[in-house]
Amino acid sequence: MTYASSIVNYLTNEISHKEPVDNDHMHLLQLKKKLLPLFKMHSFPSNSEEFFRYSKIKESDFDHLDFNPVPVTSTSSTLLLNQFSNYFKHKIVFVDGELSQAQTMLPKGIFINKITNRDELDEAAKLLDQKSFFGLMNILHTRNIYQVTIPPDYKSSEIISTFHITTDNFKQHMSTPCVLIKALENSYANLFSLHLYLGIESHYYVTNSALYLNLKKNAVIDFSKLQMESDNSLHISTIKACLDQNAILNTQLISLGGKNSRENQHISLLDQNARANLYGLYDLKNEMQSDHYVEIVHQYEKTYSHQLFKGILKDQSHGVFTGKVSITKDAKHSVSTQLNKNIILGEKAHMTSRPQLMIDTDDVKCTHGATTGQMDAEQLFYLKTRGIDDNQAKKMLYHAFAREIIEASPCGKIRQILNDYILNNKETLSSDQSVTNRCQHGIFSFT
Amino acid sequence: MLKINNLHVMVDDKLILKGIDLEINQGEIHAIMGPNGSGKSTLAKVLAGHPKYQITEGSIEFFDGQEYINLAELEIHERAKSGIFLGFQYPTEIPGISNLGFLRESVNNVWKAQGKKLLGKDDFIDFLHPIMDILEMKELFLDRSINEGFSGGEKKKNEILQLMILDPKLAILDETDSGLDIDALKVVAEGINRFKRPFNSTILITHYQRLLDHIIPDFIHVLGDGKIIRSGTKDLALELELKGYNWTGVGK
Ligand SMILES: Nc1ncnc2c1ncn2[C@@H]1O[C@H](COP(=O)(O)OP(=O)(O)O)[C@@H](O)[C@H]1O
Ligand SMILES: [Mg+2]
Numbered sequence: 085m086t087y088a089s090s091i092v093n094y095l096t097n098e099i100s101h102k103e104p105v106d107n108d109h110m111h112l113l114q115l116k117k118k119l120l121p122l123f124k125m126h127s128f129p130s131n132s133e134e135f136f137r138y139s140k141i142k143e144s145d146f147d148h149l150d151f152n153p154v155p156v157t158s159t160s161s162t163l164l165l166n167q168f169s170n171y172f173k174h175k176i177v178f179v180d181g182e183l184s185q186a187q188t189m190l191p192k193g194i195f196i197n198k199i200t201n202r203d204e205l206d207e208a209a210k211l212l213d214q215k216s217f218f219g220l221m222n223i224l225h226t227r228n229i230y231q232v233t234i235p236p237d238y239k240s241s242e243i244i245s246t247f248h249i250t251t252d253n254f255k256q257h258m259s260t261p262c263v264l265i266k267a268l269e270n271s272y273a274n275l276f277s278l279h280l281y282l283g284i285e286s287h288y289y290v291t292n293s294a295l296y297l298n299l300k301k302n303a304v305i306d307f308s309k310l311q312m313e314s315d316n317s318l319h320i321s322t323i324k325a326c327l328d329q330n331a332i333l334n335t336q337l338i339s340l341g342g343k344n345s346r347e348n349q350h351i352s353l354l355d356q357n358a359r360a361n362l363y364g365l366y367d368l369k370n371e372m373q374s375d376h377y378v379e380i381v382h383q384y385e386k387t388y389s390h391q392l393f394k395g396i397l398k399d400q401s402h403g404v405f406t407g408k409v410s411i412t413k414d415a416k417h418s419v420s421t422q423l424n425k426n427i428i429l430g431e432k433a434h435m436t437s438r439p440q441l442m443i444d445t446d447d448v449k450c451t452h453g454a455t456t457g458q459m460d461a462e463q464l465f466y467l468k469t470r471g472i473d474d475n476q477a478k479k480m481l482y483h484a485f486a487r488e489i490i491e492a493s494p495c496g497k498i499r500q501i502l503n504d505y506i507l508n509n510k511e512t513l514s515s516d517q518s519v520t521n522r523c524q525h526g527i528f529s530f531t
Numbered sequence: 532m533l534k535i536n537n538l539h540v541m542v543d544d545k546l547i548l549k550g551i552d553l554e555i556n557q558g559e560i561h562a563i564m565g566p567n568g569s570g571k572s573t574l575a576k577v578l579a580g581h582p583k584y585q586i587t588e589g590s591i592e593f594f595d596g597q598e599y600i601n602l603a604e605l606e607i608h609e610r611a612k613s614g615i616f617l618g619f620q621y622p623t624e625i626p627g628i629s630n631l632g633f634l635r636e637s638v639n640n641v642w643k644a645q646g647k648k649l650l651g652k653d654d655f656i657d658f659l660h661p662i663m664d665i666l667e668m669k670e671l672f673l674d675r676s677i678n679e680g681f682s683g684g685e686k687k688k689n690e691i692l693q694l695m696i697l698d699p700k701l702a703i704l705d706e707t708d709s710g711l712d713i714d715a716l717k718v719v720a721e722g723i724n725r726f727k728r729p730f731n732s733t734i735l736i737t738h739y740q741r742l743l744d745h746i747i748p749d750f751i752h753v754l755g756d757g758k759i760i761r762s763g764t765k766d767l768a769l770e771l772e773l774k775g776y777n778w779t780g781v782g783k
Contacts (some may be wrong), residue, residue: 134701177638199651207741221556236624249662423762427682461582461583462623463623463625464624465579465581465582465607466619466622466623466625467625467633467637468580468606468607468608468609469579469607469608469611469612469616469617470608470637470640470641470693471611471612471634471637471640471641471642471644471696471697472608472636472637473606473640474606476636476640477608480628480633480636481628483627483628484625484626484627484628485627487627488627
């Protein structure tokens, strides 16, 4: 029995034959019952489908998942978590896919709540991804859909972070967090999302996470994500965003972990002056694959999108970048730029870079480009002639390369975190003080 | 300090240096002159250990303070640590790395290998200031990326700054004078003269005589088609200036 049918069986049992556990879950269960037949019509995405052409995620990866995992004795270390926790005051904490209310703390005026009533759920359903296999799987499998509302005129650069922690309390399980963020008119929010594995041994598990962003008129969101999953895990993540007039969404996705990771971003620019700036960095080793899939639809005139994705590929790793931009006939005077730059360090590492532009109107400006190469030999030589060894020289050049992505965040604290983790790739964080010192000058400096 | 014997060097399957013999003692300045394409930069790069330049014959021996070692056996960064410095003809631009961070990383590595005490960030900046004053470099240089967007003169000053702070045993300065106006030339020459002390040695590669008005070499060698075709004292430079390289029988 393949996974697709086993999860269909599992979800069919869960959904169609079950009564809601409580009142809160009644409407969600009804929604699931409605979506189940849709899901059953899908089959697992295959490499013959354009959007999934180079993905190494296979149906068989799901064979060994345990849908009713029993907790086991954990060897997780909380050291790393504590370092992050000390760094971020306000956080929403998910542990193994479930919200941990006890650890969650939010700034004044911001709340996270389960969507339970029918009206809210109906409204949310309009945003939810009901078309894709993984989107449907996320909704059908998630226990709750959560909503965070950023109130109108809320303007605080205080970081609101979401921690998605995976422990090794469970083996071979699947986490399917589903969060909706509604940024109301004239609001600004600074969001940070962390996917972190705390186990000592690198376990196999699957994350299939969904984040829906709804930006109302003049709303601005800065969103940064640091993905540090287990080296053996599968990480599938979808961000789906809708932007109204003058709304701005800046995303910054840093992929450092996971054996195979797939980062989907579906952005709809719905009204004039809506703007999306997407930055990404993947640092891959061994046989890792990182597959960034971006789809931007310009649906209105004078909308803007900008993509810059950079990759470092070591060993036998594989990077995929697909940047699909559609400019509809109503999107005159829109501008879209796209650039994908890669450094290949491993002899067997490779990169697949695919720009896809579909332009249905005149009077637009679109540029795209991709480069793949090695580290600059003359730059390496120069550094080495100054007494810097090969390893350190490469680190410095790597940092110089990554810097453009790190600096995309306007928030110093986030830049420092990313900087430390990208550079040291999983070494421990220094205390606040020393991070600050190191960030002023030196190879860690930001000017 | 340095003994080069019958050195043959190949780049991309092309033989560039065709038997160089050169011996440099402590305290000496040797100027190497010669027309474009004669192999001056090739000699400089092979001494620093550029991976593209292959020694096919001959040897380079370097006195590391205790004994003569075969330079070819040292990696690039180890050469720097044992006291060899190359001032580039065309210093490499490295966007994204601040000059200050780079200088500190370099000094920390070299000093550490030499058993010197390392400086904290503020002390390091204090240490740089008087040297930057001599070179008429503004503080701003430290915050910019390595050589990125520097003018020709600024790049050369940055090389001399590195020379002065690393204080090597052997400095190889490749056309440090080219691309400088008169004032910058004076400043750079001042830096080199301050560096020069009885216990170190300098190879001064230059195309023109004018740097030698400021820095008096002990010996001058003329390179032509990968060989030293003439050697002499400073008067040789004047002769070259008057008669041009044609007079030596090579190039234009
Ligand atoms: N990387 C290289 N690849 C191929 N040929 C080279 C390379 N570097 C130098 N050469 C050749 O070697 C010769 C000497 O060059 P160079 O050492 O730069 O001369 P100089 O510094 O005296 O002007 C020239 O003919 C040049 O074209
Ligand atoms: Mg030259």
